[in-house]
Amino acid sequence: MNALVLSSxxxxxxxxxxLGRRPDGYHELITLFERISLADTLFIRRxxxxxxxxxxxxxxxxxxxxxxxxxxxAFLRRTYGVKEGMRIDIKKNIPVGAGLGGGSxxxxxxxxxxxxxxxxxxSRAGLIEHANELGSDVAFFVLGRKWALGRxxxxxxxxxxxxxxxxxxxxxxVPKVSILTKEVYGALKRQGKGGRRGRGxxxxxxxxxxxxxxxxxxxxxxxxxxxxxxxxxxxxxxEVVLNSNTFVSEVYNSLHxxxxxxxxxxxxxxxxxxxxxxxxxxQRVFYxxxxxFRDRCRVFLASTW
Ligand code: ATP
Numbered sequence: 001m002n003a004l005v006l007s008s009x010x011x012x013x014x015x016x017x018x019l020g021r022r023p024d025g026y027h028e029l030i031t032l033f034e035r036i037s038l039a040d041t042l043f044i045r046r047x048x049x050x051x052x053x054x055x056x057x058x059x060x061x062x063x064x065x066x067x068x069x070x071x072x073x074a075f076l077r078r079t080y081g082v083k084e085g086m087r088i089d090i091k092k093n094i095p096v097g098a099g100l101g102g103g104s105x106x107x108x109x110x111x112x113x114x115x116x117x118x119x120x121x122x123s124r125a126g127l128i129e130h131a132n133e134l135g136s137d138v139a140f141f142v143l144g145r146k147w148a149l150g151r152x153x154x155x156x157x158x159x160x161x162x163x164x165x166x167x168x169x170x171x172x173x174v175p176k177v178s179i180l181t182k183e184v185y186g187a188l189k190r191q192g193k194g195g196r197r198g199r200g201x202x203x204x205x206x207x208x209x210x211x212x213x214x215x216x217x218x219x220x221x222x223x224x225x226x227x228x229x230x231x232x233x234x235x236x237x238x239e240v241v242l243n244s245n246t247f248v249s250e251v252y253n254s255l256h257x258x259x260x261x262x263x264x265x266x267x268x269x270x271x272x273x274x275x276x277x278x279x280x281x282x283q284r285v286f287y288x289x290x291x292x293f294r295d296r297c298r299v300f301l302a303s304t305w
Contacts, residue, residue, distance in 0.1 A: 001116065001117055002045055002046050002117070003043070003044065003045035003046070003117075004042075004043075004044045004045075004113045004116065004117060005041060005042070005043050005044075006041070006042050006044070006109050006112070006113055007039040007040075007041060007042075007109075008039055008040040008041065008042050008090075008094075008102075008105045008106050008108070008109040008141070009035050009036060009037065009038065009039040009105055009141070009305050010035075010036050010038045010039065010094045010100040010101055010102060010105060010302070011033050011034060011035055011036065011100065011101040011104075011105070011137065011140060011141070011266075012033070012034045012036055012100070012170060012266045012271075012273060013031050013032065013033060013034075013099070013235060013266050013267050014032040014033075014034050014147075014217070014221075014229075014233050014264075015030070015031060015032040015214050015217055015232075015233060015234050015235070016029065016030075016031045016032075016234070016235045016236055016237060016267065017029065017030050017031075017214070017234065017236045018185075018188060018236045018237070022152075022153070026136070026153045027153070027185060028152065028153075029136075029150065029151070029152070029153065029154050030149070030150070030151055030214055031149070031150045031154055032147065032148075032149055032150075032160070032214060032217065032218075032221075033137075033140045033147065033148050033149075033150055033154075034146065034147050034168070034304060035140075035141070035144075035145065035146055035147075035304070035305050036170060036302040036303065036304060036305050037302045037303045037304075037305040038093060038094055038100070038172065038300050038302040039093060039094065039105075039305070040090055040091055040092050040093050040094050040102060040105070040106060040109075041090075041091040041093075042069070042088060042089070042090055042091075042106060042109050042110065042113065043088070043089040043091070044086060044087070044088045044089075044110065044113040044114075044117065045086065045087055045117075046084050046085070046086055046117055046118070047084065047085040047086055047087050048084065048085070049085040050083065050084070050085045051085045052070055052073045052074060052077070052085060052086055052088075053085070053086070053087040053088070054067050054069050054070045054073075054087075054088050054089075054090065055087075055088075055089045055090065056089075056090040056092055057090065057091050057092050058090075058092035058096060060096055061090070061092065061096055061103075067103075067106075068103040068104065068106055068107035068110075068134065068135060068138075069088050069090065069106045069107055069109075069110045070088075071107065071134055072107040072108075072110040072111050072114075072134055072138075073086060073088065073110055073114060075130065075133065075134065076111065076114050076115075076118075076120065076130070079130070080118070080120050080122075082114070082118050082120075084118070086114070086117070088110060088113075090106055095174045095271070095298055097178055097179065097180070097181075098174050098266075098267075098269075098270065098271045099179075099265070099266040099267030099268050099269050099270065099271045100172075100174075100266060100267070100271055101137045101140075101141070101267065103135070104134075104135050104136070104137035104138045104140075104141060105137075105138075105141045107131070107134050107135060107138045107141075108131055108138045108139075108140075108141030108142045109141065111127050111130060111131060111134075111138075111142060112127065112142065112144075115127060124142070124143070127142045128142050128143065128155070128157070131155065132153070132155040136153045136154040136155060137150075137154055137155075138155070139154075139155035139157055140154070140155070140157060143157055143159065145159045145160075146162070146304050146305065147159070147160040147162065147221065147304075148160055149214065149218075160218065160221060160222070161222075162221060162222055162224070163222075164224075166221075166224050166304070167303050167304045168226075168275055168276065168277065168303065168304050169275075169276040169277065169278070169279055169282035169301065169302075169303050170273045170274065170275060170276070170282075170301070170302050170303065171260065171273060171274040171276065171282060171285055171286055171289060171299070171300075171301060172271055172272075172273050172299065172300040172301070172302055173251065173255055173271070173272045173273070173274075173289060173293060173297045173298075173299055174270065174271045174272075174297055174298040174299070174300070175247055175248050175251045175270045175272070175296060175297050176296060176297060176298065177245065177247050177248060177270055179241065179245065179248070179268060179269050179270050181267070181268040183244075184237055184240055184241060184244075184268040184269065185268070187240045187241075187243070187244045188236070188237065188240045191239075191240060191243065216232055217229060217232040217233070217234075220232055226275070226277050229275070230261065230262050230275050231262070233262070233264050233275070235264060235265050235266070235267075237265065237267070237268050237269065238264070238265040238269070241265060241268070241269040241270060245269075245270070247296075248269060248270045248272075251270075251272065251293065251296060251297060252265075252272055254292075254293075255272060255274070255289070255293075258288075258289070258292075260274050260285045260288075260289070261274040261275060261276060262274065262275070282301055283301065286299065286300075286301040
């Protein structure tokens with residue numbers, strides 16, 4: 001096998017709480033990931049030249065060592081002594097820096113592709129370990145499941161199995177603004193100053209949990225109780241982003257006022273989403289929202305994948 005074409009899906013965080021600061025400087029999280037159908041496409045082929053070559057249809061994404069795909073490929077080459085080179089072309093559909101995990105997903109897809117292309121025979125557990133060295137969300141995409149609970153930096157995973165068929169529709173509204181994850185965590189820390197202390201970590205954050213906790217949410221998912229699930233979705237960073245970014249806050253308020261459903265945020269934003277069960281309704285809402293928000297946001301309709 002010399003070449004592969006693979007989809008590289010996005011994720012949503014249905015639940016995200018920040019529990020404190022870890023001794024290694026990263027944040028201790030608990031999050032419920034969902035893999036969704038909005039996806040990039042990666043074209044990967046072996047080349048005779050030793051180099052790793054990356055291209056991307058989105059000119060804002062760096063294609064050198066800063067690209068997570070490049071880092072994943074270089075890491076596996078180094079670790080497993082791969083002599084050949086490779087070329088990876090990324091067709092970007094997932095908005096960049098939107099809290100949808102596009103870069104992490106691309107890195108995971110590159111790991112999975114190289115494992116197959118070069119016959120490296122790395123187990124899923126081995127790949128997950130490598131994924132965690134590359135970034136916080138990469139392991140979820142290597143796991144390749146619809147839902148998983150992430151602890152630690154997000155890479156300590158437990159698959160959440162739901163019996164029978166369950167598929168959500170998500171209206172995704174991505175405000176055209178760049179938000180740096182680092183800045184959001186910085187603002188969280190500032191807002192939390194004077195708040196109660198992070199559990200067992202010595203970090204100071206305002207840690208009032210409003211979503212009722214992930215343990216309340218998981219049974220709703222397993223029982224397919226969508227309206228209770230929707231009410232239990234929570235993201236600790238939503239308030240932080242809305243308080244510090246007027247543009248996102250305006251989009252959030254107008255989307256909320258449209259009454260299409262509860263408005264949630266994924267990761268460190270700015271992607272906002274609405275959970276829906278019925279496809280016809282989701283499509284109707286999608287067209288209405290796209291018409292109304294087109295100049296300020298990118299709007300997508302995606303499902304559980
Ligand atoms: P995070 O929460 O980790 O910031 P995100 O989902 O919000 O992730 P990404 O689309 O992964 O955002 O992009 C985050 C940063 O990673 C951007 O600054 C981007 O330039 C860089 N990056 C590196 N490689 C990639 C890639 N293959 N695809 C997208 N972004 C990449």
